[in-house]
Every structure is written in C-alpha cells, then in structure tokens.
Amino acid sequence: MAGHVFVLGARLEHLDCDAVVIPTDAYFTVEPHWAPALGIGDHAAGSDTWYDLVNHFRPGRWNQDRFGKASTHVHPKTPKPTWFVDVARYTSGTGRADELAAARTDLDALLTRLRLALEEMAAELTGQRDGDSGRSVPLIAVPTLGVAGGGFGQIRGEVIRQLLRTCQEFVAQNELDIAIAAFRGSDLAAFQAERRANDRSHGELGDDLTAARDLAECAREGRLALFLGAGVSMSAGLPSWDGLLDELGRALPDTPRLSDKASPLDRAELLARLYAEEGTARASLGQAVTDRISGHDRYGVAHALLAGLGVRHAVTTNYDQLYERAMADQGHSALAVLPDATTEPHEPWLLKMHGDVTRPESIVLTRADFVGYQARSGPMGSVVQALLMTEHLLVVGSSMTDDNFLRLAHEVIAFNGSARELGTIITFQVDDGTKRLWKGRFRYLGVGGAGTTGSAQARRLAIFLDALAMYASPPLHLLDERYSNLLSDRARPVAAQARELASAIHGLDPVDRTLFTRIAEALDAPLDTPHR
Structure with a gap:
C-alpha cells in the first residue's frame, strides 16, 4: 500500500x-x-x-x-x-x-x-x-x-x-x-494550488472526490458548518465513546458488568454511581473524564484539516480542546467557545454541546444527563437547529446515535418538511437501509473503503478531508511574486496586474480608498502572516 x-x-x-x-x-x-x-x-x-x-x-x-x-x-x-x-x-x-x-x-x-x-x-x-x-x-x-x-x-x-x-x-x-x-497561510495556499493543478494522490476516493469538491464549494461560499463527533478526536489517539466507558470502568475495582446490549447511556449512569460511591478525590464521573482527556494536547490530522476549511460555525459533542488548538494555530485565536464565551462579529465560534474538560461538572455522558438536557440546555439546541435550517451541516466522526442531536434534527425535519437536505454525514461505512432512512434529509458518504477496518478507515477519512481542504483553500498566495512560478504563463501577467492594482488602491488617500473597499478586500489576501 x-x-x-x-x-x-x-x-x-x-x-x-x-x-x-x-x-x-x-x-x-x-x-x-x-x-x-x-x-x-x-x-x-x-x-x-x-x-x-x-x-x-x-x-x-x-x-x-x-x-x-x-x-x-x-x-x-x-x-x-x-x-x-x-x-x-x-x-x-x-x-x-x-x-x-x-x-x-x-x-x-x-x-x-x-x-x-x-x-x-x-x-x-x-x-x-x-x-x-x-x-x-x-x-x-x-x-x-x-x-x-x-x-x-x-x-x-x-x-x-x-x-x-x-x-x-x-x-x-x-x-x-x-x-x-505549512505555518504561513500563503505557503498553505500555494501547496494546495499546486496540488489542485497536478493532483493524482486522491484517485482512490473515486466518486467521493466529487462530493469533496461540492462540500469545498459550500465552504468557499460560507455556507458550510461543522458537527464534530468522537471519531475526529480518535485521529489524535483519544478513545471513542464506548472506548472511554471501557477505560473508566477498568479504572474502578470490581465494576459490575451490564449486558452487552445495554445502552452506553446506562453504562455511563452505572459508572457515575460507582465513582460517587468511591468517595475519593475523583468522586465524579466528570472528573474522571477530565483526568483521562485533559492531558492529551496534540491534535490529529483531521483536526488540522477541518480547522483549515475556514468554517465560521462549528458544533461538537467532544470534551477535549483539540479543535480549538488547531484553530488557534491557523490564526483563529479569537475563536469563541460557547456557551461560556461571547461571540464577536465576523469571528468564528464553536459550540460544545456536551461540556468541556475545563469544567468537569458540565460533561454530559449519562442517561440522567441526556434526560435533563433539554431543560438545562435548550438555547444550545436552538443554535444547532438554526445551523440546520440556514447552512449545510457537515457531520464528521459521529455515528448519528446521539439522542440530543437526533431530536433536534427531527424537529427541524418536521418543521421544514423535505424542503432541502440539511447536511452531509461522513462515516466509514454506510448500508442501504441507513441511506434510505435519511434520504432527502442527510446525504450519507461512506469513505472508509471496502474491506478496511479500524485505523485504516480513520486514515481513509483523513484522506477525504485532505481532498476537501485542498479544494476549499483560497488563493492567498496570488499577490506574492515569490510564488509566481507556480502560475501558468497566462495567469502570471494577470497576477502582476493584480499586484499593481492592489498597490495603487493602497496609495490612495483614505477617502478615495473607501470607494474600492470591496475590490481591496478581494485582492488583499494576507501574505506572510499565520493562517487567516
């Protein structure tokens, strides 16, 4: 391979x-x-x-x-x-x-x-x-x-x-x-432009490559929002939801075993009681989750690729802070993390539906947490529903079994009918029944590859996201002459004229410059600053 x-x-x-x-x-x-x-x-x-x-x-x-x-x-x-x-x-x-x-x-x-x-x-x-x-x-x-x-x-x-x-x-x-x-935004844009012109490395994606192009167009037009599940953080070595429960159970002596058919919510409910009964310094399930996750501070390839899409609105059920760190490394240090932060105009935000490791008491994991979620967190659900109604939601790393998200989605479907697809769900494998279940509501893409399992599927998902990021990348390098040899013979003189126009606009007095604000914004891509 x-x-x-x-x-x-x-x-x-x-x-x-x-x-x-x-x-x-x-x-x-x-x-x-x-x-x-x-x-x-x-x-x-x-x-x-x-x-x-x-x-x-x-x-x-x-x-x-x-x-x-x-x-x-x-x-x-x-x-x-x-x-x-x-x-x-x-x-x-x-x-x-x-x-x-x-x-x-x-x-x-x-x-x-x-x-x-x-x-x-x-x-x-x-x-x-x-x-x-x-x-x-x-x-x-x-x-x-x-x-x-x-x-x-x-x-x-x-x-x-x-x-x-x-x-x-x-x-x-x-x-x-x-x-x-690529630490500099202009270097990243130049790499992506070169790959778009000469790319042969994503051929294994087959028809899914067309889907990557379509989603990239949504991102470039500002119509794409993200919903990130545990599968994204698994690319950085963190466990799945079931894996996390297994680890938390093994950390306790003599954990009673539930039926293999038991819901993860009930498994978590049992663990919450056991941790409370233990009476130690870690006598809460939320604190145990924090102890397991908070020390993991290296984000995965998937986090970096998703952060590079330029998406302004994102929702996650993950407790870790890896997406936030990836966003900061790409110039978005002002990312507002909801529900605690205050959003700023034109700045991106991330809604953490199920809590954050910095606040163990906020973590949503058990049956009781889910039952009381609507009463405690109704406004957060409204934000998710607003995204479903106004943007195209790209769901990555989620098995679509989260009761809170499913309730919110079905309420929007009942309100909207079948007016349009609400989003795209990227998963490893998808069966015909699941596609039929969500037809006209969510588009399902199984990018795991035939015959692959586990970490090989996660790698295939990362390759799909790599193609998506390649097509979504804006040409931030065009006004920098140091990248001119990457352009075709016909494009090179046009880029030179664009540089001259940008320089002329910057040379105007402030009053006249305002007449060309939109043109200047289109031309004046940052060249030698970290990613923005």
Missing part, C-alpha cells in the same frame, strides 16, 4: 505524529523557535545555554551527512523521534538569473538530504501499526523547509513545488504518510 501526503496548517509541536523533521544548517544551528517541537520548552530558547543544550541532539555523523536522527543522548522530554536536515543554501550568483540558478542547485542538494532522511525514517517506522498512535500507517511531519532562515525565500514557489513532489514520490514507494505542515 502506498502512503499519502497530507498538506495542512499546523505547528509541529502540536500535531500528533510518529516522527518529525527539524531544519538546521551545516553547523547544526537549531533556531530557538523549534524548542517546543523538541520538547525542551520556551524557557530555554534564546538563553546563554541554548546552543549548548541543542548540541546534545546532534546526530553522530552530522559533519559527514548533514542529516540524521537526533542523538540518543537527548532531553528526556523530547516527544517524538526527531531527524534533522541541513536546509541552508551556501552558494550565490553574480546576477538575478545566476542567483536563481545557484538557489535551485542548493535546493536539489537539500531535497537529496531530505530523501535520505526519509529513507532512514521509513526503515525505522515501517511496520509500526496500531501502536500508541492507533494509526495504520506511520505519520511523519515535515515543515516547509528552507524558506525562512534557510535562504530559499525568494524562490518560495519552487521550494513548495519540489518539496511536494519529493514527498509524493517517496510515499508512492513506501508505506508511510507525510504531513507537510
């Missing part, structure tokens, strides 16, 4: 993966902003001992190879196996054309070192399936190499094209996945 290249907005220190690539130079100069990814904390960054500290990571053959795995004598908190690659350029030309040629020569050398590092990583990681990560295929995280301190910033588009091609060629021959983490 071939691997897959994901492209997403993320920070390496926050992404759940199996190994990471950290850029440096021939002298093993590791910049302080990589401290969190190395697990050594921001407090060490920029200190007098910083370079002495990171020197302990230096691979044994660094001077000869200029790539390699971090030394075994590393900081004990280093979270993931780490490889370093020299990404700096060392030659220069005498003129612009000569300068670009020299940069491309150095880029070829950089990519050769990356391929050799990936070969080492594949040899170590291949065969590690369903381990702590629960992934069917190992995942390597790679940043956009060389475009900052490496000196390749002026050929940013060429770096993106060649880095993407190198990774795609490698995974085609190896059973591992690569996540290219």
Whole structure:
C-alpha cells in the first residue's frame, strides 16, 4: 500500500505524529523557535545555554551527512523521534538569473538530504501499526523547509513545488504518510494550488472526490458548518465513546458488568454511581473524564484539516480542546467557545454541546444527563437547529446515535418538511437501509473503503478531508511574486496586474480608498502572516 501526503496548517509541536523533521544548517544551528517541537520548552530558547543544550541532539555523523536522527543522548522530554536536515543554501550568483540558478542547485542538494532522511525514517517506522498512535500507517511531519532562515525565500514557489513532489514520490514507494505542515497561510495556499493543478494522490476516493469538491464549494461560499463527533478526536489517539466507558470502568475495582446490549447511556449512569460511591478525590464521573482527556494536547490530522476549511460555525459533542488548538494555530485565536464565551462579529465560534474538560461538572455522558438536557440546555439546541435550517451541516466522526442531536434534527425535519437536505454525514461505512432512512434529509458518504477496518478507515477519512481542504483553500498566495512560478504563463501577467492594482488602491488617500473597499478586500489576501 502506498502512503499519502497530507498538506495542512499546523505547528509541529502540536500535531500528533510518529516522527518529525527539524531544519538546521551545516553547523547544526537549531533556531530557538523549534524548542517546543523538541520538547525542551520556551524557557530555554534564546538563553546563554541554548546552543549548548541543542548540541546534545546532534546526530553522530552530522559533519559527514548533514542529516540524521537526533542523538540518543537527548532531553528526556523530547516527544517524538526527531531527524534533522541541513536546509541552508551556501552558494550565490553574480546576477538575478545566476542567483536563481545557484538557489535551485542548493535546493536539489537539500531535497537529496531530505530523501535520505526519509529513507532512514521509513526503515525505522515501517511496520509500526496500531501502536500508541492507533494509526495504520506511520505519520511523519515535515515543515516547509528552507524558506525562512534557510535562504530559499525568494524562490518560495519552487521550494513548495519540489518539496511536494519529493514527498509524493517517496510515499508512492513506501508505506508511510507525510504531513507537510505549512505555518504561513500563503505557503498553505500555494501547496494546495499546486496540488489542485497536478493532483493524482486522491484517485482512490473515486466518486467521493466529487462530493469533496461540492462540500469545498459550500465552504468557499460560507455556507458550510461543522458537527464534530468522537471519531475526529480518535485521529489524535483519544478513545471513542464506548472506548472511554471501557477505560473508566477498568479504572474502578470490581465494576459490575451490564449486558452487552445495554445502552452506553446506562453504562455511563452505572459508572457515575460507582465513582460517587468511591468517595475519593475523583468522586465524579466528570472528573474522571477530565483526568483521562485533559492531558492529551496534540491534535490529529483531521483536526488540522477541518480547522483549515475556514468554517465560521462549528458544533461538537467532544470534551477535549483539540479543535480549538488547531484553530488557534491557523490564526483563529479569537475563536469563541460557547456557551461560556461571547461571540464577536465576523469571528468564528464553536459550540460544545456536551461540556468541556475545563469544567468537569458540565460533561454530559449519562442517561440522567441526556434526560435533563433539554431543560438545562435548550438555547444550545436552538443554535444547532438554526445551523440546520440556514447552512449545510457537515457531520464528521459521529455515528448519528446521539439522542440530543437526533431530536433536534427531527424537529427541524418536521418543521421544514423535505424542503432541502440539511447536511452531509461522513462515516466509514454506510448500508442501504441507513441511506434510505435519511434520504432527502442527510446525504450519507461512506469513505472508509471496502474491506478496511479500524485505523485504516480513520486514515481513509483523513484522506477525504485532505481532498476537501485542498479544494476549499483560497488563493492567498496570488499577490506574492515569490510564488509566481507556480502560475501558468497566462495567469502570471494577470497576477502582476493584480499586484499593481492592489498597490495603487493602497496609495490612495483614505477617502478615495473607501470607494474600492470591496475590490481591496478581494485582492488583499494576507501574505506572510499565520493562517487567516
């Protein structure tokens, strides 16, 4: 089985993966902003001992190879196996054309070192399936190499094209996945534009690729809302609803066993009583849930891809804060988390229907919680119903067995009749009966793939979301000349004219500039800021 290249907005220190690539130079100069990814904390960054500290990571053959795995004598908190690659350029030309040629020569050398590092990583990681990560295929995280301190910033588009091609060629021959983490919004847009122009990596999705395009159009038009279930957080190693109940039950001595046919709500109700009777510091089921989930702070590929869709309204039944962290890493630090926060105009919000790990008393899990939900949380249900009536709701990672959501949906269906589909449900497998049950109300897509199970299905879901994010990405790179070589010969002069128009509008006095506000907003995509 071939691997897959994901492209997403993320920070390496926050992404759940199996190994990471950290850029440096021939002298093993590791910049302080990589401290969190190395697990050594921001407090060490920029200190007098910083370079002495990171020197302990230096691979044994660094001077000869200029790539390699971090030394075994590393900081004990280093979270993931780490490889370093020299990404700096060392030659220069005498003129612009000569300068670009020299940069491309150095880029070829950089990519050769990356391929050799990936070969080492594949040899170590291949065969590690369903381990702590629960992934069917190992995942390597790679940043956009060389475009900052490496000196390749002026050929940013060429770096993106060649880095993407190198990774795609490698995974085609190896059973591992690569996540290219683009921190800057313009880099992410350039990667996605290049993939749209030359994409062959999503062919396995078949007809589902058309559905990804349709949903992407909804996202671009601002008509898409999200409903996120436990299946999304499973991509980061958190348990399903049933899995969480199993873990909470095992943590107690002599937990009575209910029938295999018992509802999860009744299983949770029993656990709530047992935890209350235990009389310890964790004498509440909500606190036990918090203890299990709150320490997990690395989001999965699915979180990053969903956060990159630019959706303003989202609802989740998850208690964790992984979607919030993924949104913050893509420039949405002002995300309002309802019901506690206050929304701001034009800023995104997330409604947490079943509580949050920061407030154990808010967690909804038991039969009693669900029975009293409407009385306690009626306004939250109204928000969900407003989304169902006004937007297209994309349901991801939910089995559609949540009693609260089903009641809200059926009330909207009874009110609207069959005026339109309320949304799309992305799941692993779907039977004909379920499709018939929801026909005209929700569109069901089973993207798990025939003959796949468990973590392999979760990976297929992530590949679908990767296609969706690729098609939904706005062209935030068009006004930056450093990406111009990614454009066709016909589009390049048009982009140049757009840059000139944007510059002319910015040069107007404030009164005249207001006449061109809408045009300026369409042109003035942020170029070198984190994702927005």
